[in-house]
Amino acid sequence: MDVQPLLAGEPSRVGDYRLLxxxxxxxxxxxxxxxxxxxxxVAVKVVRSDLAEDPQFRERFRREAAISxxxxxxxxxxxxxxxxxxxxxWLATEYVPGPTLHQAVAENGPLPEQTVxxxxxxxxxxxxxxxxxxxxxxxLKPANVLIGPDGPRVIDFGISxxxxxxxxxATGTFFGTPGYFSPEQTEGSEVGPASDVFSxxxxxxxxxxxxxxxxxxxxxxxxxxxxxxEPEVGDVPASLRPLVAACLAKKPAERPTPTMILDRVGGxxxxxxxxxxxxxxxxxxxxxxxxxxxxxxxxxxxxxxSPRPPTRAYDPVLPEPPVAPPPRQAEAAGPSHPRTASSKxxxxxxxxxxxxxxxxxxxRRSGAVAYAAMVFLLAYGAYASRGAIEIAENARVIFxxxxxxxxxxxxxxxxxxxxxxxxxxxxxxxLLVSRVGLSRQIPWNxVSRVGLxxxxxxxTVAVWVAAGTPAPRSTWWHxxxxxxxxxxxxxxxxxxxxxxxxWQAKRMRDALYRxxxxxxxxxxx
Ligand code: ADP
Numbered sequence: 001m002d003v004q005p006l007l008a009g010e011p012s013r014v015g016d017y018r019l020l021x022x023x024x025x026x027x028x029x030x031x032x033x034x035x036x037x038x039x040x041x042v043a044v045k046v047v048r049s050d051l052a053e054d055p056q057f058r059e060r061f062r063r064e065a066a067i068s069x070x071x072x073x074x075x076x077x078x079x080x081x082x083x084x085x086x087x088x089x090w091l092a093t094e095y096v097p098g099p100t101l102h103q104a105v106a107e108n109g110p111l112p113e114q115t116v117x118x119x120x121x122x123x124x125x126x127x128x129x130x131x132x133x134x135x136x137x138x139x140l141k142p143a144n145v146l147i148g149p150d151g152p153r154v155i156d157f158g159i160s161x162x163x164x165x166x167x168x169x170a171t172g173t174f175f176g177t178p179g180y181f182s183p184e185q186t187e188g189s190e191v192g193p194a195s196d197v198f199s200x201x202x203x204x205x206x207x208x209x210x211x212x213x214x215x216x217x218x219x220x221x222x223x224x225x226x227x228x229x230e231p232e233v234g235d236v237p238a239s240l241r242p243l244v245a246a247c248l249a250k251k252p253a254e255r256p257t258p259t260m261i262l263d264r265v266g267g268x269x270x271x272x273x274x275x276x277x278x279x280x281x282x283x284x285x286x287x288x289x290x291x292x293x294x295x296x297x298x299x300x301x302x303x304x305x306s307p308r309p310p311t312r313a314y315d316p317v318l319p320e321p322p323v324a325p326p327p328r329q330a331e332a333a334g335p336s337h338p339r340t341a342s343s344k345x346x347x348x349x350x351x352x353x354x355x356x357x358x359x360x361x362x363x364r365r366s367g368a369v370a371y372a373a374m375v376f377l378l379a380y381g382a383y384a385s386r387g388a389i390e391i392a393e394n395a396r397v398i399f400x401x402x403x404x405x406x407x408x409x410x411x412x413x414x415x416x417x418x419x420x421x422x423x424x425x426x427x428x429x430x431l432l433v434s435r436v437g438l439s440r441q442i443p444w445n446x447v448s449r450v451g452l453x454x455x456x457x458x459x460t461v462a463v464w465v466a467a468g469t470p471a472p473r474s475t476w477w478h479x480x481x482x483x484x485x486x487x488x489x490x491x492x493x494x495x496x497x498x499x500x501x502x503w504q505a506k507r508m509r510d511a512l513y514r515x516x517x518x519x520x521x522x523x524x525x
Pocket of ligand 1 (some may be wrong): 028092
């Protein structure tokens with residue numbers, strides 16, 4: 001799972017669910033990892049606002065969400081809640097802590113024969129449950145199959161239909177993933193349960209070989225192949241080839257039903273954790289650990305004191321900072337986020353400029369301008385009155401030197417005031433300090449602790465680097481100072497009045513909390 005922190009402007013709560021992170025963004029909207037009030041983890045899909053404004057879309061969403069909630073079975077991710085009336089309709093499903101089939105194969109290559117057999121059994125049973133609820137999935141593809149520790153889970157059933165008949169397709173956009181669509185779907189003919197069986201065959205070919213039965217290019221030529229050419233199933237293990245080929249029959253009536261598939265492979269269904277190869281189990285374990293660490297760092301936001309409004313609303317980001325400081329962790333030196341420098345290709349920037357985050361700036365200093373003005377006035381006054389006061393000849397040089405020093409300090413102060421301010425970006429990669437095209441990166445995986453130190457005008461962001469990592473040093477454009485073994489890297493309280501200072505400090509604490517939950521230490525002063 002590519003979990004990313006919530007961005008400013010994203011909701012922190014949807015209905016009764018507290019959002020923890022973003023899981024993905026699709027054609028219909030964004031999917032978030034969320035927690036119910038009772039502590040269950042769910043995936044919440046929130047519909048894009050432009051679609052939410054389409055009354056026909058809302059009507060279809062209402063109908064399909066209601067039907068999806070009736071889908072049972074073991075191998076579908078259960079739809080546990082939905083609100084089609086919310087400002088942005090949403091749907092919550094049981095959270096599955098595994099990668100999608102697409103990710104699992106992309107990262108580890110094709111799956112072994114036994115796993116594909118188990119997948120065939122699980123997915124056939126899932127389709128049986130979906131069809132029993134009078135739904136047709138319509139978009140069964142590797143990205144819509146999650147690999148759970150105990151078996152696969154199909155997601156997005158019913159919802160695909162909402163999208164496929166939405167305004168999007170009216171504009172001529174091909175909805176869905178062509179390589180997994182049945183010939184009747186590709187041609188725009190009537191689609192029934194057998195269409196899902198075709199997609200199941202294509203998904204199994206992908207799982208067993210790493211490519212779809214008609215290629216992966218998504219071109220018009222591929223659409224032609226889906227309708228007219230024989231699928232490429234030569235690489236599929238011999239034991240599964242006849243079944244897969246039958247699913248991929250061009251005529252819907254010639255394909256087996258889910259029950260017939262289960263008759264053939266039902267005995268091979270997922271049994272405990274043995275159904276997966278070790279690398280995929282490791283991916284699931286990684287996700288589960290990440291989820292647990294998220295539990296430790298995401299505090300419970302207080303429930304609103306006033307009674308909830310009668311209609312479940314889509315709340316904006318809560319303006320309050322986290323209520324409890326996150327625990328400082330011994331392993332804090334490790335990456336705080338899956339998208340860390342270590343997972344990027346060599347040569348890529350450690351802290352990416354284009355990775356969204358919170359931006360802070362030090363303003364130009366009005367104090368320095370006032371100082372310069374005062375010094376210039378003083379120097380001018382002294383120089384102009386040099387004739388009026390009696391100065392001994394040998395003291396004259398000293399007098400002029402003094403005036404010169406005053407002018408120089410005024411000029412330096414003016415330069416300092418006019419130099420563009422320092423900019424700090426806090427994102428999921430780390431800290432990026434920059435000024436006039438120069439920049440310094442401090443990635444989170446080099447940081448063991450970060451926080452705000454000092455108070456009032458002296459508030460500063462300080463970092464402590466991990467063992468073996470050099471601490472940031474002063475440069476002419478970015479002065480840093482030592483602080484109890486750490487380094488002060490960015491002033492927060494130096495500009496503005498009391499309220500601006502407080503507001504900036506609060507924004508900074510929120511940003512550090514959000515983007516560096518593992519290393520942020522809220523107890524520093
Ligand atoms: P879309 O179809 O709009 O692209 P998806 O429904 O495929 O969006 O979800 C996007 C991502 O969110 C998926 O790739 C998957 O990683 C994650 N996801 C969706 N539903 C779940 C779920 N129930 N459990 C875990 N992860 C999920």
